Amino acid sequence: xxxxxxxxxxxxxxxxxxxxxxxxxxxxxxxxxxxxxxxxxxxxxxxxxxxxxxxxxxxxxxxxxxxxxxxxxxxxxxxxxxxxxxxxxxxxxxxxxxxxxxxxxxxxxxxxxxxxxxxxxxxxxxxxxxxxxxxxxxxxxxxxxxxxxxxxxxxxxxxxxxxxxxxxxxxxxxxxxxxxxxxxxxxxxxxxxxxxxxxxxxxxxxxxxxxxxxxxxxxxxxxxxxxxxxxxxxxxxxxxxxxxxxxxxxxxxxxxxxxxxxxxxxxxxxxxxxxxxxxxxxxxxxxxxxxxxxxxxxxxxxxxxxxxxxxxx
Numbered sequence: 648x649x650x651x652x653x654x655x656x657x658x659x660x661x662x663x664x665x666x667x668x669x670x671x672x673x674x675x676x677x678x679x680x681x682x683x684x685x686x687x688x689x690x691x692x693x694x695x696x697x698x699x700x701x702x703x704x705x706x707x708x709x710x711x712x713x714x715x716x717x718x719x720x721x722x723x724x725x726x727x728x729x730x731x732x733x734x735x736x737x738x739x740x741x742x743x744x745x746x747x748x749x750x751x752x753x754x755x756x757x758x759x760x761x762x763x764x765x766x767x768x769x770x771x772x773x774x775x776x777x778x779x780x781x782x783x784x785x786x787x788x789x790x791x792x793x794x795x796x797x798x799x800x801x802x803x804x805x806x807x808x809x810x811x812x813x814x815x816x817x818x819x820x821x822x823x824x825x826x827x828x829x830x831x832x833x834x835x836x837x838x839x840x841x842x843x844x845x846x847x848x849x850x851x852x853x854x855x856x857x858x859x860x861x862x863x864x865x866x867x868x869x870x871x872x873x874x875x876x877x878x879x880x881x882x883x884x885x886x887x888x889x890x891x892x893x894x895x896x897x898x899x900x901x902x903x904x905x906x907x908x909x910x911x912x913x914x915x916x917x918x919x920x921x922x923x924x925x926x927x928x929x930x931x932x933x934x935x936x937x938x939x940x941x942x943x944x945x946x947x948x949x950x951x952x953x954x955x956x957x958x959x960x
Contacts, residue, residue, distance in 0.1 A: 681776045688758040701737040703773035708732045715752040741768045744948035771896040835862045836960035843956040855881040871931040879925040889915035893946040900937040
């Protein structure tokens, strides 16, 4: 009986691990929908953290006219402001975890006279809308928030049902057989991409060996077939402290980012040692063509690691 390599074992784990396990990854909290902030004269002075990401717009709306907007390092952003709102888009490649203060002052002289935010650069996400009020929210506002929560919950239930239907309650090799992913059309294909994948200068991690995988799925996106992709790397830590993976995105040829379904394992890589790390992502067959960059980041919020030249079978 043939012995499975470590990369092959990782492949099986990635393709059979339920996504709710990946969802438990300790990613930074980032509200990507509409966030509501209510301020009163008795509200303690607080700095509110808001996730931002280069190229993505974060919109702020207020229920009163603005007097002044103070944004540190303003030349790094495109800012569009009117009487009661502003849109902020980072236009340079800020470092992950970098923090930029933003203070907004109001015209009417009522308390509180201003509100302060800390814009935190997130590796893959951004808050899209922040609504700030200094009076109680209207019934319509509450209804909109409730509707948004219901929509997000429904989407989660639908995704959970789809995944349960795919796996049919089976894991390991039986799970792959149940999904018809071992043999025939749509089966798992592997590719050794060690020679094409390069670690960028300044990386703490060095890619020693890399394999990529592709398998079919049983669902469509806008009528197009969706495939599941995995990248498994032997990574050596060249730094002086342990490096623990936390999240990743796959960046396409045109700069489009796909957030991975999970990173495995979430264990520290000691200095000088080599560990196998894998990620998994879904996209359509057309989107899976071309050369990608894998971006990994650690739990300590340090500099991201970039690996260019990723391709799939």
